[in-house]
Amino acid sequence: MSSRLRYLPFLSLAKSGDFISTCSLSPLGLFLAATTAGGSIMLWKLPEGRECYPRLESGDMPSCLQWLPSPEIPTLLCGTETGMLHTLKMKAQSGTLTISGQALCQLPMKTLAYDTVRGLAAIAGHEVHVYSLTGRHQWIRIQLLPLPTPISIIESHVEPTSIAWLCQEAESQLLVGYQNHGIVLWDTTQLTTVRLIKGQSIGGVLCSHIQQFASVNSLQNLEVYSIVSGLQWRPLETCQSFDHIEALVTVHSGNGIAVQSQGFLHIIDLKTGYLLQSVKFGHHQEAR
Template structure:
């Protein structure tokens, strides 16, 4: 598994959040000026721009719908559906506290939110909105860092959405029972060398990678809560900021941020450094996100420098994988339709198959004409869809006009 750079997205402000859409059609970025920008993942073209009154602190996509959720520094979680249904907010009842993290369950029925000192779960309402239905108690264990602030740094749903793992800045990692709101197990903060800056759980729910804000990253086995691997990242006295990690397609491979402008890809089992992904800056990496869909894989990296832009990397097998994805769903069907049309033509116009009686010939032509017409419509539809995909890959798709939209004052 290796990656290559494909383009760099310009930015005029520090990017604090990145998120790929579930099918990798879009990449969303959120910055400290309050802008959310939507790019085409394949071409890097900017398609939509939305402006909020507060800095964007977190982003996540709904796993089933074309809806993006935006956490703001004011405590508001807004959401945009199909890039047009604007101004809607999750009814959390909290304002004035920063949204530190937001995360969806795999089904999309539960939205976890870390807002200020509280951790919420919001669920859909009858008017296609979202509202808080569960608020978890604060950690009982006292902080061993001397800092009593309660800050969630990662929220992860596991066990068919019956449990939720929350990592805290000063209070370790707690797995909560969602229905009873009681703790099931913990990874005590004493087991982690420093504060917790960020956490990420592998898609198979086997591992959790924790940034300990001291030596780098620690990977734990979730079932046994034992340390599997420590991944050392060079520290920087003046840049001791939270570092982000993401598990990749191979759930035994993780990418981690650093203070020197290079993201690192590790093999968890062996601890081997597999690849370094440099950015256009030597500053700390502010955010990393990774996306996988079928055989395609992408990584987006945002440095702390506002002028460095967001670098996007593609898994080397992605072009062949993307083509095979289309072939399996579009090209094969299209070829079958073309083949059927060819058979129709042979049956209708082959001399050996033409009846001597003109009345019989007319009946045959009429019958096959109806079949050919319906097949032709299907072929045209599939052909247009395939053509649109080819245009998108080649970067010749027509660019939509940028739209700057300000939400009403919150």
């Protein structure tokens, strides 16, 4: 797992004065996609870490990324500040890149979360939308999630900041993080709040396939929760602590995450909470 993340050319970004704002690893770990603060979309081919397509520039500001689980044709979704959803399909044999776009909403898209069965969840402004892909390869909105009730739990003016589908037998549950308020576990079939995890200041939420999820608090520190029984969650006490986390990245094995922090990409095993490896941007360094 960790060997695929060596020698990525992050130094080229630092020299150009641009910074990574969001990044995402493809399901089989073949590509790493990133958006930059300057409005670019970048794609690296792994494990060699070379840029496999020209840097994409557009008049619209990309704001979020999500890979679709299609190993034959790697497909990347990119949401923008104007509510557009761009689809990028990479054909390895021909080396071509196909790009198409669709206007999903009139609100800035902040986060995407895709599941094969449940569809595409998106945060757009104050709202949480769920979309389904039609036979014509167009996304249609099938749900608009209301804010949690009672309203005293999460005030109506508070914007959701992160979302992730819960990876367990429940096929329609969505974790929604609210900055400075908490994490709500939604049942998207019944449109009810299943559970509220209070007291967390959420900057990001990621789920693994082993009933764990990670978040970033207001101090930009990592917090990892593990399921105990039913829907009771507890913090993982063994989890590593990092200062000033800029991004969380899923790792293709499904049991780990990569944490971007102060010039390093830290690879963490969510099952144990232990640090597996640290990769310095542009250089390689094993974890101690």
